[in-house]
Amino acid sequence: MKDIKVGIIGCGYWGPNLIRNFNDSYHFDLEYACDLNKDRTERIKLCYPYVTVTTDYRELLKDRELNAVAVATPVFTHYKLVREALEAGKHVLVEKPLASTVREAENLVNLALKKGLILLVDHTFIYTSAVRRIKEFISAGELGEIYYFDSVRVNLGLFQHDVNVIWDLAPHDLSIMDFIVGEKPVSVVATGASHTPGGLEDVAYVTVKFKDNLIAHFHVNWMSPVKIRKVIIGGSKKMVVFDDLDPADKIKIYDKGIMLSKANEKSVYQSMVQYRIGDMYAPAITNIEALKVEIEHFADCIRNKKKPITDGEAGLRVVRILEAASKSLKKGGVKVNI
The missing domain is CATH 3.30.360.10 (Dihydrodipicolinate Reductase; domain 2)
Incomplete structure (x- = not known):
């Protein structure tokens, strides 16, 4: 059942792979694709005409019906985007590495724990x-x-x-x-x-x-x-x-x-x-494609409040x-x- 509404922030190198796998998942309903580059969002719209495209990630965070976001942007943007997503009550899948510094990674891990939200780091391998x-x-x-x-x-x-x-x-x-x-x-x-x-x-x-x-x-x-x-x-x-x-x-x-x-x-x-x-x-x-397995695991963690295999703590250890x-x-x- 496609009942977990998700949006993607970042449609560059890795974003299209996330979009494809979220779209193919039986659990996720792909709602948004966001990127600062309009050419990228237009290409996404051609392939997925039912997806709302935008250049402003805040549109995703303001949508109370949206359950989760995936962040596939440069590492220096991870902390801001993931923090705001967690504060908005969204479960987050974030591309590796989790953050630019240990302090940032620790803050994100603690915030996810405080909010009771899933933070999964995309350590695909x-x-x-x-x-x-x-x-x-x-x-x-x-x-x-x-x-x-x-x-x-x-x-x-x-x-x-x-x-x-x-x-x-x-x-x-x-x-x-x-x-x-x-x-x-x-x-x-x-x-x-x-x-x-x-x-x-x-x-x-x-x-x-x-x-x-x-x-x-x-x-x-x-x-x-x-x-x-x-x-x-x-x-x-x-x-x-x-x-x-x-x-x-x-x-x-x-x-x-x-x-x-x-x-x-x-x-x-x-x-x-x-x-x-x-x-x-x-x-x-x-x-089996690893990203497909990871996204199915993300859904399982959201539904059943499980700890992800590659959770924030795993991401923090790598950042250390x-x-x-x-x-x-x-x-x-x-x-x-x-």
């Missing part, structure tokens, strides 16, 4: 079958103790005018790490460089450390000649490779690793490293790492505790 399957493997203990999380997300463009490559690309893999690892990081180190007049870093490396020697590394780049979307997770029992660009086998589980055979218990330096080379298998996963990375970057790569 969490809703992919691949990532959820990896989470199942790790939760079942199949990988053993997690040693490292290593990700590469590189391509040629798209250059952003308001955020650097870390804030643009890293939230995807940071959210995957947060979901899969489930541990609180203790420090962040970030280095990067800018090769364009705008001064925003277009190549960067972020290292996140945890307790018990767990380490995560993120390579993000707008200047790569090839597109790579890959995560490698190493465990004491098995290892996982997640290649989002592989159409056939997005997940590969490797029964590989090392074993320590101590020749002399008094000295760790005399330990013998042995290599375990086993089989590889690629589990079957479904190809991003803010720490920014501080490290500005100080030449110093370690920033979080």
Whole structure:
């Protein structure tokens, strides 16, 4: 039943995907599409003639019949738009990252809690079958103790005018790490460089450390000649490779690793490293569009007052790492505790 009335704020790069999925949902009634660019709203109107288009987001917030809004605008606008939407009594789905600062993110989380409203952050990869399957493997203990999380997300463009490559690309893999690892990081180190007049870093490396020697590394780049979307997770029992660009086998589980055979218990330096080379298998996963799954989850949370998988707290944890990375970057790569 299409009884949850929703409006979209922002019809640029990601907005049309939200509009399409909300329109196709059995639960949502797409009422509004808002963007400052009239050409964009006119194109939306051609595809969805029954949707009210506007350049003023306040029209959506003033409509008492509207239950929810989705915000797909530049990150520097998120705090204002999400705050006003929550204050107007609307449930909110907001594009990643949640906000520009930890303080802003905390305020939004607290406001949603105070108002009793759903705040869902659009960490789309969490809703992919691949990532959820990896989470199942790790939760079942199949990988053993997690040693490292290593990700590469590189391509040629798209250059952003308001955020650097870390804030643009890293939230995807940071959210995957947060979901899969489930541990609180203790420090962040970030280095990067800018090769364009705008001064925003277009190549960067972020290292996140945890307790018990767990380490995560993120390579993000707008200047790569090839597109790579890959995560490698190493465990004491098995290892996982997640290649989002592989159409056939997005997940590969490797029964590989090392074993320590101590020749002399008094000295760790005399330990013998042995290599375990086993089989590889690629589990079957479904190809349901992640955004469709996410929007259905949003509806379920609204109807049944459930806590979203990627709620405001999850968004806040990602912003904490991003803010720490920014501080490290500005100080030449110093370690920033979080």
